[in-house]
Amino acid sequence: MTEQQNKQQANNNIEIDLIEVFKKLLKSKRNIFKAIGIGIILGVIISFSLPKTYKVEISLSPESGVNGTSGLSGIASMFGLGGTSAGFGEDALTFNLFPEIVKTTPFALEILQIPIQTQKEDNIILYDYLNTEKKAWWSHVMGVPNMAIGGIMSLFREEPIDTTTTINPFQLTKEQSKRIRMLQNVLEVETDKKSNMTKVTVSLQDPLAAAIVADSAVHKLQEYITDYRTRKAKQDYDFQFNLCEQYKKEYFEAQQEYAKFADANRNVILQTVTSEKERLQKNLTLAEQIYSQSMGQLQVLRGKVQEAKPVFAVVEPATVPLAPASPKKMLIIIAFAFLAFVFESAWILFGKDIYHDFKNELKKKD
Template sequence: MNENKNYQHPDVQDPENDELEIDWMEILRKIIAIRKTLYKAAGVGVVLGIIIALSIPKQYTVTVTLSPEMSGDKAGGGLASLASSFLGGGASSSPDALNATLAPDIVASTPFILELFNTRVQTLDGKLDTTLVAYLDEQKQPWWGYIKAAPGMAIGAIKSLFAEEADTASVLNPFQLTKKESEKVEGLRKILTADVDNKTAMTTISVTLQDPKVTAIVADSVVGKLQQYIIDYRIKKAKEDCAYLEQLYKERQQEYYEAQSKYAHYFDSNRNIAFQSVRAEQERLQNDMNLAYQVYSQVAQQLQVARAKIQEEKPVFAVVEPASIPLQPSGTSRKTILAGIMFLVICGTGAWKLIGISYWEKLKEKKQ
């Protein structure tokens, strides 16, 4: 007869089930027994939380949303195509070498950040009116930040006693930055962020600083510089082509005027002469004049198309959400910091009393 191998006598208990059982009542009794200690821990947590919450300076964030026009939206209906259709030429549009998806890389680039250094900023209370790079030195930091930076500040002070005084009026060189300039670039790179939605091409720029008005000014400046950067890049090739055609237009115009002047002068001088050689020379000068006019006319048409293309290549940015002075600070509120620190202190104290002490005693016994 086959026996059921899975059958187990009810008096036999599974040891794994015993390990999974938790006596919640026993834990509750232990917590009640140490309630006075937990009350003290809560008081310590409140004091510590207040100190930490008040030490962290307030931060303000300004977010600007842009909707750039993509080149594919024009669909050949731009000014250059219109001019080309009237003038009989052909204007071919090339794909963009720089589009809106590169905004995060542009904002994080060192040359772009260095251009922001001399941006004029003013605090909300009007007490400080200076450049952005000078304002970064005025920002507050928690007291533990000063403790952490104390060794470096001491070493820097000692080095400054023996180092020669630097020229403060020197121009910033992105190729070779000083240590202080590099630290400020990294600091600005952390507070400036740009995100692009690949589906909608919406660009969101965020700036976080300690003064609301300074934050709004910097955010507006970043948007303006980003727009100008992309515009300059987009129309750079078109402007170079237009400048070349301007020079070529003047040269062909001068050649046409000279050929016209030679023909008119020769025609007036030999009007009543019927020699065949005179007529041949007159016909040759007339052909030169007509050829010069044709070349001059074609260059003039190309110049008009190039001028229209500069305007066509300029991208249009619709500011969906402009920069404005924030009324409330961003980040974690002081109440949340206070509650979090108090919770951690209570949990840490309770865990030490309920579990930590017993494990510590076992470790001491094993060592003995």
């Protein structure tokens, strides 16, 4: 009974405290309403100061390249080639490379050079467009001190003016590095290792430009992965193709040599002529067999190049967004109003007492 009484008494104290808090806030409701009003005004100012941003998302999924590889593996084994093929696990591994590829400088430089269209301009490259995107007014205000310091420092030292039009990946200028960072902020790639789904997201202030950049980024990523996966197979194919050309030339030469000798000695019945003719015929047969076998190997390697190419299923293609993704004005206004209520309530309940106690302590010390 004693524990129950203690719990009941504690609950009663909590209820009394809550009632006291509510009464204290109710007495200062005018100040709370003023704070909420100021929060709403700040929320409106900030939400309308942020530029509209349109988001485009493209979803990709890898498809297994195992179908139809058993027959190709059988043919490859006939010619003494390995029958291993690119399976789903390898496809998933290459898709996991997408986020890393986007961060690389060569990929960023290629994307920056793509031509795009906007609602205002028809012909502009992404490199130039990124410099036209608007910023909130406080970004310019915060940048004034840095500009002033940079202007003062420029009076005491000579800095080369960046007039470079070509881009050298080995030695980038400050402006080029800045554009690469801007691109990395607006282009994001995420890969889900469980489902192997890859999401490419582009956020720009122009909806048409966002859709074009997202679609171009996906195509570039596909090219990078395809080149990565087929590079070894292409090298083997090119090497075998050169061998085939060499064997083809030797076969034609042996064929012409045999034909010329046979035509020149058509009615001649001599043992030396017969022996030479048999030798040339054996050389022709051997050259034909080598050429035929090398052509078979070339066909297998051609199939391996095709087999190594990853298949990309575009689950969600790029579309021009009709409405901006941000800023969410109503959410910002509500958030500022709520924060104003919290801060004002904290000041009424605790801040005033702490302030007065601190002020009295200072008076006592004086």
